[in-house]
Amino acid sequence: MNVNLKQLAEMLGLSQTTVSRALNGYPEVNAETRQRVLSAVRETGYRPNRAAQRLATGRAGSIGLVMPIAQGIDSDVHFGEFLAGLGEESVRHDFHFVINPSAPDDEEATFKRLAASGNVDALFLAYVRANDPRIAMLKSLSIPFVVHGRAIGQPADYPFLDVDNTGAFHDATRLLIQLGHRRIALINGPGNLTFSIRRLKGMRRALEENGLSLDESLVQNSLMTDEYGYRAMQRFLEQEQPPTAVLCSSTVIALGAVRAINKAGLQIGSDISLIAHDDVLPMLKPENFSIPLTTTRSSLRAAGARIATRLISRILKTGDYPDQELWRTELIIRASTGPAPKP
Amino acid sequence: MNVNLKQLAEMLGLSQTTVSRALNGYPEVNAETRQRVLSAVRETGYRPNRAAQRLATGRAGSIGLVMPIAQGIDSDVHFGEFLAGLGEESVRHDFHFVINPSAPDDEEATFKRLAASGNVDALFLAYVRANDPRIAMLKSLSIPFVVHGRAIGQPADYPFLDVDNTGAFHDATRLLIQLGHRRIALINGPGNLTFSIRRLKGMRRALEENGLSLDESLVQNSLMTDEYGYRAMQRFLEQEQPPTAVLCSSTVIALGAVRAINKAGLQIGSDISLIAHDDVLPMLKPENFSIPLTTTRSSLRAAGARIATRLISRILKTGDYPDQELWRTELIIRASTGPAPKP
DNA sequence: CGCAAAATTCAAAGCGCTTTGAGTTTTCAA
DNA sequence: TTGAAAACTCAAAGCGCTTTGAATTTTGCG
Structure with missing residues (x-):
């Protein structure tokens, strides 16, 4: 059924060496010969056996x-x-x-x-x-x-x-500050992962550049699930001085955060602002939220x-x-x- | 660094054939010989080259x-x-x-x-x-x-x-009926997938067994995301005669449904009952919902x-x-x- | 003991590809 | 024209494993 190199070479009246070289782009093959080989490949549907290639080259592929x-x-x-x-x-x-x-x-x-x-x-x-x-x-x-x-x-x-997680959350935080926000919360990913650390760092830096300081009680590290987003946001809103803005490390977190905000009867975009990091998950588009989300975007x-x-x-x-x-x-x-x- | 079959065989004073057979569990190898081979493998850390195996056996692995x-x-x-x-x-x-x-x-x-x-x-x-x-x-x-x-x-x-999707949703529906529910909604997966079709079928069957009929306006087919769960539930609740119970094809859907129910100011478990299918996603445990969810469970x-x-x-x-x-x-x-x- | 049968073990032939080292043919300047 | 260099092409040797068919050793029974 499937041809192999040997058969292909025979059909063409060439040696396996030449055919192999033609296929692998080696320079010492006549251009015309290479064309013949290539069209024979197309006709026969030849596909090199990967296992043999791997064995011969030592590469696992x-x-x-x-x-x-x-x-x-x-x-x-x-x-x-x-x-x-x-x-x-x-x-x-x-x-x-x-x-x-x-x-x-x-x-x-x-x-x-x-x-x-x-x-x-x-x-x-x-x-x-x-x-x-x-x-x-x-x-x-x-x-x-x-x-x-x-x-x-x-x-x-x-x-x-x-x-550039630092930059992303720096920019997002700066925007919120420019909009007049002073108490900004962060619902972050797991605290031991570097992307979480850098996002916090970017946020902190933006605050400090504007003479503000980070309130540690407004930072939450956890798995990036809806549930944790919900709980964290709920906790924030229960504070005496709840934040007026929140950053979420994922749209999945934002899902829960939005839920908590709605439940508290607050209006997103006016009572409280929200920016999420968007990994471009096809199943969760920031523009499909009931209030479309402002995001920092980078496709995973x-x-x-x-x-x-x-x-x-x-x-x-x-x-x-x-x-x-x-x-x-x-x-x-x-x-x-x-x-x-x-x- | 890594030994190969040949070297291993030499070390043992055996042929490659015998070693190979010992390793692959062929019966015609002396038990004692096999033990020798096995312990040599342990000492040398011999690992067969997969590419060679694949080439020789024709299996891709x-x-x-x-x-x-x-x-x-x-x-x-x-x-x-x-x-x-x-x-x-x-x-x-x-x-x-x-x-x-x-x-x-x-x-x-x-x-x-x-x-x-x-x-x-x-x-x-x-x-x-x-x-x-x-x-x-x-x-x-x-x-x-x-x-x-x-x-x-x-x-x-x-x-x-x-x-057994039919059975799962049949049982879930029957439970709801036994609890006195008469208007039951379904937020299902995509309508062209068979598991969705069977779940609907199970639900319909349980209804009919109890002299009830399915209200098509209480069935929603869509991707199994939070967002769709939310929207579907919201639509159901806006009906003149909203359902008193809802089945969700995934805990992810339930997430959204719960959100919509909360937003409507209803209490889960009393105003409205909810059963979700639980694929045992580690990130979304039914027992962690604010109101723990009744589920049909099967680990994906x-x-x-x-x-x-x-x-x-x-x-x-x-x-x-x-x-x-x-x-x-x-x-x-x-x-x-x-x-x-x-x- | 002797010999056929059973139990082990082995040498060697691939599996299908790449690559080395050696031709063979062409090209081109002298 | 000639000879060396350049351009191509080739035969054959692996890569590391499995498996066939044969050889060797053991075993068992008359």
Whole structure:
């Protein structure tokens, strides 16, 4: 049914060597010969056997993901969305995944095992923590990797793709201040993850630049779920001096926050302003909220695709991508932000 | 660094054949010899080269997923959770994934391509639609597959794992009727998916068994998101004769429904009862709702793991699992259900 | 004991691809 | 025209495993 290289070469009256070279873009093949090969491929539907390629080249043709099974992360919407981007791009290059779920305390061992197994030729790390020991470990592993995020408290001398979280929340906070808000709350992601830390930092910086200081009682760290968003917002609103504005680290959190605000009988955009970070989840669009949300935006799916591209190009040694990227976010104004209410 | 079969065999003074057989559980190896081999493996940390195995056996060692990128499905929490189960189990057997995102109208072609590529030796299908043509296509493909769900309107003569959706919603509805409810609403998943169809059917049957009939205006089909749950519930409550109970096809939907109910100033469990289907999403536990939810429960992650087990056992021709499984759900009573309010 | 049968073990042939090192043919300046 | 360099093409050797078919050793029974 399926032809293999040998048969293809025979049909063309060429050697396997030449055909293989023609296919893999080697320069020492006559242009005309290459055309003949290519059109034969089209006719026969020839597809190289990946296992043979892998064996011959020593490349595994797959990327290792360690999927954290810590509570609330694994089946996180955010992770799924990221995965979609990664998958979309990988499949284009015929790359596989090895998804390795792992408990947090076993992650380092899992990475090592994965790298040693020879089953993957690149690794991917996400959910970076403050001074993440896993990065040093990855560096020692002599296998390409890209980190989604950046550590804190250690030199950024490794390949990463990160979103400018500090900048995003700095800009969002500044906007709120310009609108007259003075008490601003933050419903953040888990406190040990660097993106949460940086978002808080951006917020704090903007406050300080305007002579304001952060009220720690208006900061909440937790998993980014609707439920936590709801509870946090409710707690904030129960304070003697409730905030007039709130930042949410995800639209999923915003979902709960909005619910609490509505329940309290307050009007979003006038009584209280809300800005959420938008990962561009197709299932939760900020413009579909009853009051469309002002957001800082950065597509998680695009990030996944980009990381796949970079990893694959590194493996195949093609193309030339920057080793470190910091994506700026866009601040998009919708109806959930407005001037601070008169006291 | 890493030993290979040849070296291992040399160390042991055996032939590659014998070592290979010892490792793969062939019977014609002396028990003592096998022990020697096994302990040598432990000492050297020998791991067979998967690419070579794949080439030699013709098995790809991976499972193909077609990840729908239709709006609202791809990065669906439910899909992520399922994936976690699948991944957890696969990695245990050193199996890979080929995740192939695909637009709905291109899915059949994607499956075919995947099967023909030789890159996968089993396929997996989810999000089954009423008279799903993809099943016939899978049957024609001569590659093992398991369907998550079941079609409707064609013989169930293929391997599947399904949840008894009809039974689940039948039982839930019956409970509500026993509690005195007469007007019961349903916020369902997409109307073209079979699990939605069966849930409606279960509900309808329970109603009819009790001399009641379904009010079509109390049924809503849509993506299973918070937002749709909210809107549907709101619409129901605006009716002249609002329902006194509602069934939700997912806890995610329940999230929105609860929000709408609260907003309307109604009390869950007394003014209105709610039962949701619980996929056991770690991020959204029914017992954590402000009013804990009564649910029909069936773990999506467990389903993923089970499907992986079955597929792998089929590929390796080990073990012996049933070809068709229908999982019953549990009906768990919590505080969101109560007697119908007096009219 | 002797010999056929059963129990082990082995050498060698692939699996389908890449790549090395060696031709063979063309091209082009002298 | 000629010879060296440039441009192509090729045969063959792996990559590390499984598996076939044969060889060797043990076992069991007359």
